Amino acid sequence: MSSRAFVFIIPVIVIAIFWVMAVREAKRRPDPTRKGFFERNGVVLGSVFIALVAFWTLFLVALPYLYMVVESFHPALPPMKRGGPDDVVTIAQYSSFVVNPTIGAVNWLHMSALLFSIIASIAVTALNFAICYPLAYYMAQAGTPQKIRLLMLGLIVPYWVNEILRAFSLRLLLASRGLINQALMGLDITDAPIDFLGNNTGLYVGLSYAYLLVMMFPLYNAIESLDKNQIEAARDLGAPWWRIHRDVVIPYAKPGIASGCTMVFMLSVGSLAAPQFLGGPRTLWFTAVIYDFFFQSFNWPRGAAYAFIMLIVCIALVMAMLRLFKVSLGEAIK
């Protein structure tokens, strides 16, 4: 268990470093008006606060993540052999993503699954931005308060129905016997039903539908604080409507756009329900690969390694995009 026990030491070291820094700083520049944490909150309350937050940040967030990463560097072993001599540190789980260990060939299947998940998620993000921007702009700049409240309610209510049932409702609509195919055939537009689920239309619609709100609210919040006079000024100076958006609204709302896009992208890559229920039979979403390692082949370390690969690739992509559009991470995840 030694390599795993190592995980528990990391937070202790990090906290100790900050502690020493804080103490040294306090010694170097003493500030008599400054009160200590327990002085400000009382010993009992302060201890409760610290205990709660320590439990959360350490045992529910940091340690499980670190532990998962460590686990991914271990071989998959039956419970009896864990901690035994076979339980060595290895990168086999990661190399299996590139080269399939059972057939010794390049692992196109899993790599293309990751690539497809990412490209499809980017497409969904762009689609949601295009759908939400006009309404967000209208609500933020043109609507009266009552109208906005009504629209907000209309936006939120459908999302009280859970993800699975929403996917189910789209499936009813898009299935070969579904209402859309009935309508298309009834109007003699097609003779045979179109396989919306097989050709992944269902997948894109399902993902877009699932994360519409996640795009809407950051956009709305960002555009709402824009001073209307800026738009008026641009209009008075003779700017056409598309230049107002390109040169005034969008640059101003950039942090909101970035945070909406980041969240939709991350949620979409990590989504499980929409690909499961609305994807075509030949479509392989990367989370489905991870799911199968856990529930079909019971290879937890490999599933953990794949999950970690997915996380790293997504974060790298988001960071690159944020840098490209010159938005700081702090602004985007506010």
Place this chain on the structure above:
Amino acid sequence: MTSKMIMRGMIGFYILLFFGYLFGPLAVMGITAFNTPNYPQAYPFEAFTLDWFVKLWNHRSMMDGLKNSIIIGIGVVAISVPVGLAASIIMSQIYHRARGLYYLVTISPLLTPGVIIGISTVIFWKDVMSVTDLTKGLFYKGIILTILGQASFVSAYCLLIFMARLTRFDRAQEEAALDLGASYPQVFWHILLPYLKPAVVSAVVIGFLSSFENYNTTTFAILADKTLVTVLAGEVRQGTTPALSALAVIIIGISLLGAIGYEIAKRREQTRADRAYRQAQIAERDEVEAIA
């Protein structure tokens, strides 16, 4: 003028389209809940029936799942709301060099895919519990693990809700209380907590709802147990039955009632606030007149 009217018409049409996209699938599903055929179909509408609601009521595993979902939701709220509150207070007081890291750690569950949260929770707690020999006991259970997994990101939601309200907190209130001889814990209980009450209410509601409808984290953490959502997922994977539509109808009904109730409460609060504001104005005017 006509161009303005065209513009307005286009906006109206767009809003119609948008909400059609939002509500259309749910409306179609709603119709199938009352139609007789075994395959959920909206058209042709053969005959009106309530059988699917009865079937739903008699669906054992779904009812078991519902019970577990409620237990998990309560557990998650019980952990996440106090944690979120404590975390928001520490956020405002933490050593300034550590704040960046602290923010990153506390917000990371929101950016981490739910699948990963579920996996890491199971892997970590399985080993921790087997080392401490709790595996065979009460604790290594899907319900407990799901509560722990969901609490990790629901706490982050709660933190954001509390932070949003704390930033508008008027520090002068705290100073006034301290000047009048209150201790810091008294300030917390009598000034800060009442001020945060609306945030507590929203944290409870949002926390419970997001726990109730979570799928990604839950499928991994739930192990052999089941929640309403995992049962639903199993049903949808196997095939389609109008009983699912019936469930959706019930959920939509409850949420509409909730939304209407919320709207009424909000209006009432608004009128109360308006009245208090008017009274304050009158009192102030009287005072000014009295001085003059």
